[in-house]
Amino acid sequence: MSEKFVVANWKMNGSEALIATFAPALQQGLAAMNGRGAPRVAVCPPAPFLHAMAGRLKGSAVQLGAQNVHPEPEGAFTGEVSAHMLAELNVAVCIVGHSERRQLFGEDDEFIRAKLMALHQVAIEPILCVGETLAEREAGEHEAVVWRQVHAALRGLEVPGDLTVAYEPVWAIGTGRTATPAQANEMHALIRRVLSEQFGDDAAARIGLLYGGSVNAGNAGDLLAQPQIDGALVGGASLKPDAFLAIIHHAKR
Numbered sequence: 376m377s378e379k380f381v382v383a384n385w386k387m388n389g390s391e392a393l394i395a396t397f398a399p400a401l402q403q404g405l406a407a408m409n410g411r412g413a414p415r416v417a418v419c420p421p422a423p424f425l426h427a428m429a430g431r432l433k434g435s436a437v438q439l440g441a442q443n444v445h446p447e448p449e450g451a452f453t454g455e456v457s458a459h460m461l462a463e464l465n466v467a468v469c470i471v472g473h474s475e476r477r478q479l480f481g482e483d484d485e486f487i488r489a490k491l492m493a494l495h496q497v498a499i500e501p502i503l504c505v506g507e508t509l510a511e512r513e514a515g516e517h518e519a520v521v522w523r524q525v526h527a528a529l530r531g532l533e534v535p536g537d538l539t540v541a542y543e544p545v546w547a548i549g550t551g552r553t554a555t556p557a558q559a560n561e562m563h564a565l566i567r568r569v570l571s572e573q574f575g576d577d578a579a580a581r582i583g584l585l586y587g588g589s590v591n592a593g594n595a596g597d598l599l600a601q602p603q604i605d606g607a608l609v610g611g612a613s614l615k616p617d618a619f620l621a622i623i624h625h626a627k628r
């Protein structure tokens with residue numbers, strides 16, 4: 376991948392007031408990089424703020440992202456949002472399979488696969504999150520777990536379409552503890568192999584692989600310099616425009 380991709384995952388944080396300051400600051404920061412290899416950037420606010428964020432980002436290259444989707448197109452699913460609804464809001468990317476959804480909301484591989492297929496149908500690019508827990512890593516199962524998660528989510532898909540995969544070791548999310556650049560690169564290489572098996576080498580090479588888990592301005596440079604790391608999925612450090620822009624700077628070509 377020639378262009379890096381940096382994604383803000385606001386999780387259940389933020390407000391219209393934050394969007395009003397964050398969006399212009401982000402656009403100004405990116406404009407200042409103009410013509411100097413600015414990476415692809417997306418921001419995923421909570422669903423109630425998608426519309427406000429879309430308005431504030433209008434005319435900029437920053438893409439709008441959602442954090443979740445329900446696989447069904449419509450129906451009696453109180454509290455849920457469908458892929459069609461996200462498409463109407465001009466959502467370009469959507470996080471699926473985040474470890475918080477897997478752990479706190481009981482989402483399994485099959486449900487994640489169904490979400491991915493629903494996004495595929497409306498041409499919203501999924502950002503498929505995978506990653507092992509600390510116990511799985513300590514038991515030496517990290518490669519098997521991630522292999523299974525990628526494989527299960529993509530089962531039956533013949534062409535990847537627009538797809539991004541994020542490796543987020545659960546023990547590194549919000550903990551201040553990151554995988555070392557070498558550990559992350561190794562896991563990304565494994566994910567690339569799974570993608571190659573399914574889609575062939577050329578298609579697999581075009582799929583962006585993001586690292587996520589306590590990425591900040593201090594560690595982003597080393598992580599993004601790894602050959603298999605095509606970008607970052609940023610949680611905590613994406614809530615402040617300065618901190619997020621500093622990470623984006625490290626992703627410049």
Ligand code: PGA
Nearest residue numbers: 548549588589609610611
């Ligand atoms: P973090 O979150 O950067 O706060 O660790 C990353 C994520 O969960 O996507």
